[in-house]
Amino acid sequence: MADSDTGAFIWYELMTPDPDAAKVFYDAVIGWDVAPRDADRSDMDYRMIRRSDGGMAGGVLALSQQMQDGGARPAWYGYVHVADVDAAKQAFEEAGGAVHFDQTMEGVGRMALVTDAQGAPLYVMTPSPPAEDPDAKSDVFDYEKAEHFRWNDLQSDDPDGALALYSRIFGWQKTGAMPMGELGDYTFIGRHPGDMIGAVMKRLPLTPRSVWTHYIGVDDIDRAVRAVQEGAGRIDQGPDQIPGGEFSATGTDPQGVVFGIVGPRKGE
Missing domain, CATH: 3.10.180.10 (2,3-Dihydroxybiphenyl 1,2-Dioxygenase, domain 1)
Known part of the structure; x- marks a missing residue:
């Protein structure tokens, strides 16, 4: 992901217990086409949100009962690009916030769910750019366009x-x-x-x-x-x-x- 994306919202994720119902709802309201569940993946139910222009608007993650029992709740979450996830985590903790989740996904990048001192959650992320486009920029956020x-x-x-x-x-x-x-x-x-x-x-x-x-x-x-x-x-x-x-x-x-x-x- 290009350095110019640092500080930008580069991804959005809906965590929901019912991704099928979410598809019906948001497809109708926004004009999206949330992808069906990937039948080849048994580890998690994660679906891409497709825009009518062919781009992506984010993802939908199915909340399992185990995840909800662990404190996860249905919500929209934004991802902000940072150059150093560890440094961002440390800054949130030193300011009275907390780190709730930290994961590296091959081909996707490093991400952590944090909350500030008042409890507002978001993700910090250092993405892995596609090998064929090392200077790729996220376009999920656009101040003027529908479906973004x-x-x-x-x-x-x-x-x-x-x-x-x-x-x-x-x-x-x-x-x-x-x-x-x-x-x-x-x-x-x-x-x-x-x-x-x-x-x-x-x-x-x-x-x-x-x-x-x-x-x-x-x-x-x-x-x-x-x-x-x-x-x-x-x-x-x-x-x-x-x-x-x-x-x-x-x-x-x-x-x-x-x-x-x-x-x-x-x-x-």
Whole structure:
């Protein structure tokens, strides 16, 4: 993976107890085509998320009962590219966070699941680039495109501490802020001026813990909202207009996983 990917979200993974139901739901809402289970693999059920343009948007991991008994819970997780997984793990632990999982997969790379001091989880990863394309770049995140992830939103009990930690480890910068009254600032983050990865804000009262919410691009926000509701999901907030004229909403899928969607309103 190219050095320029350092600090970027390079992969997203849905952990769910029912990947078949997740396929039906997200294929309808987003326009993806989640691959069927690989019948040749008995060690785990991992499915690639295919976009309509032929690219990949991430993966779906089936949560076994054993994994859930060990503390894993259904959620979307983001992967951030780092040059040194050990150094990133140490930085999270020294800042009061924790390391929950560390694995090297041949042909994939080294990854670790970490939480910051407020308990918000994500993965740090040093990927192994394809032999035929050593300078490959991830395109799962794109600030403007449907079927890609478009935004990463952190609600934290300590936004300033979180910003300091992620800036130190990933090189992220504050790229602007939007005042939110008693909640303080909605602080935009990027890897350089003009870059837009997402934002950090104070945890909302109804959010049970500090957490990342990842927003997926859709072609039509109203169509996607209807698909959520028709697919036994729930819209928890929105659609709300955002700067630039598009709309965003947050919801919960049928397995209890929180997600975000963002896109235009085609009816207007």
